Amino acid sequence: MHNKWKFDFKPSFDLAIPGEDLAHDPEVAGVMDICRDLHILDRTLVSDDYDKALDYLGNILPMKVHAVKSGAEVFTWKVPKKWVVNEAYIKDADGKTIADFFLHPLYLSSYSIPFRGDLDKQELLKHVVTNPDRPAAIPYHYHYYKEDWSFCLPYNVVKGLGEGPYNVVVDTRFESGEMKVGEWVVPGQSRESILLSAHLCHPGQVNDGLAGVALGLMLMKWLASSPASHFTYRLITHPENIGSLCYFYKNRHLIPDFKGAVFLEMLGNRNHLKIQYSRQGNTVIDQLMELAVAHNEKPYGVGAFRKVICNDEININGPGINIPCISLTRWPYPEYHTSDDSPDIISMGMIKESLDTCKRFINMLETNWYPARKYTGNLFLSKYGLYEDLNKDDAIEQILLAFEGDKSVLEISQDLDLSFDRVAKYARRFYEKGLVDLNYSPIYREREGSCPEPSKNRLNRQGVIDLDMEDS
Numbered sequence: 001m002h003n004k005w006k007f008d009f010k011p012s013f014d015l016a017i018p019g020e021d022l023a024h025d026p027e028v029a030g031v032m033d034i035c036r037d038l039h040i041l042d043r044t045l046v047s048d049d050y051d052k053a054l055d056y057l058g059n060i061l062p063m064k065v066h067a068v069k070s071g072a073e074v075f076t077w078k079v080p081k082k083w084v085v086n087e088a089y090i091k092d093a094d095g096k097t098i099a100d101f102f103l104h105p106l107y108l109s110s111y112s113i114p115f116r117g118d119l120d121k122q123e124l125l126k127h128v129v130t131n132p133d134r135p136a137a138i139p140y141h142y143h144y145y146k147e148d149w150s151f152c153l154p155y156n157v158v159k160g161l162g163e164g165p166y167n168v169v170v171d172t173r174f175e176s177g178e179m180k181v182g183e184w185v186v187p188g189q190s191r192e193s194i195l196l197s198a199h200l201c202h203p204g205q206v207n208d209g210l211a212g213v214a215l216g217l218m219l220m221k222w223l224a225s226s227p228a229s230h231f232t233y234r235l236i237t238h239p240e241n242i243g244s245l246c247y248f249y250k251n252r253h254l255i256p257d258f259k260g261a262v263f264l265e266m267l268g269n270r271n272h273l274k275i276q277y278s279r280q281g282n283t284v285i286d287q288l289m290e291l292a293v294a295h296n297e298k299p300y301g302v303g304a305f306r307k308v309i310c311n312d313e314i315n316i317n318g319p320g321i322n323i324p325c326i327s328l329t330r331w332p333y334p335e336y337h338t339s340d341d342s343p344d345i346i347s348m349g350m351i352k353e354s355l356d357t358c359k360r361f362i363n364m365l366e367t368n369w370y371p372a373r374k375y376t377g378n379l380f381l382s383k384y385g386l387y388e389d390l391n392k393d394d395a396i397e398q399i400l401l402a403f404e405g406d407k408s409v410l411e412i413s414q415d416l417d418l419s420f421d422r423v424a425k426y427a428r429r430f431y432e433k434g435l436v437d438l439n440y441s442p443i444y445r446e447r448e449g450s451c452p453e454p455s456k457n458r459l460n461r462q463g464v465i466d467l468d469m470e471d472s
């Protein structure tokens, strides 16, 4: 379908995309405030700073917190202990500081075990992580599941190190804590739910994780202040990977309610939008997000499941849960996994475009009705103020034939090669004239019947109609 704007995803930067100053936009300003305020916290899996960030977000819009204790088995995983850093630094022989956790949390690899000692350069370098591609920045590293310690240093610092000795202190401890997932809910008229997800971990970084959380929160505020929706919307924020598993572990009863999910990831850097398709690949969620992105009339990338950016879709859309989950992202960006991933790289224009695209996606979901006619035979268009010159454009005739209740606005727009918006607009006009019902699931119509009965059918996970009625 669409078009000249679409390209196959290949990792590349496009730094020519201009930024914009949109500080006057309250939602954009809201995202920027969150990014600045929570940027430097040591937001790792189970930690006081992670909890602090969650508390801060709960003050913006009230949330539920789902907590799972350290040591608990969550499906095949085990919740780690809380990691506490008393102090951690490297000093040279003159007492000059080479690295200090309290200057930037990335200096110490997350979950480093305790160590104290004086090391020469060669010994020290066995415990130093650096990134020559980004020589002035501190890289990001962690030891979640292998006991070890290390410091992360800018390559320029490593190059300048003398023979030592170096005084190394890693004063950390592990204690029982709780892994926490924050959840915001905006209830709709239906239990059928749409999941938004973004991770809050990644110490001292912004675009990776935090920007998606901030953007999701602004979407929830917008939904909460909008007229009642049909679908229920849930945003969860959590430590990456194991965090979303904790959510599903504690909320297994909700899994059948989810119609689809969107992972919000890296949406503030200057690069094109990309969609990573769901595992199913062609669900209503995939298609509507692609329409929403294409509407921007800018180049956008698409890629298969797990081939663009890897996050919690492996859980959300994974074995035993399998909610179709797309990701919306601007990956890649050169500051990734370094201390350069700071509020400075977040473009307000990119945030605004990401927000608008998500709102448009939600508006399309909400208007992807199955219009079901209440008229019989041809429609007296003039009587209802619907007359259009059929010699110029016969779209309305095609439309009045298509509103049988068995196809969605999206499907009709594809069948008739009309825009989604145009079909949705006709559906709304017909509804306002009392000519159609607007359902959210397809109906089955008896051949002679003139009075459509809403059926219990609903879209299943593949976006395919479950035919749970008998053929007549």
Ligand SMILES: [Zn+2]
Pocket: 202, 208, 337
């Ligand atoms: Zn990351």
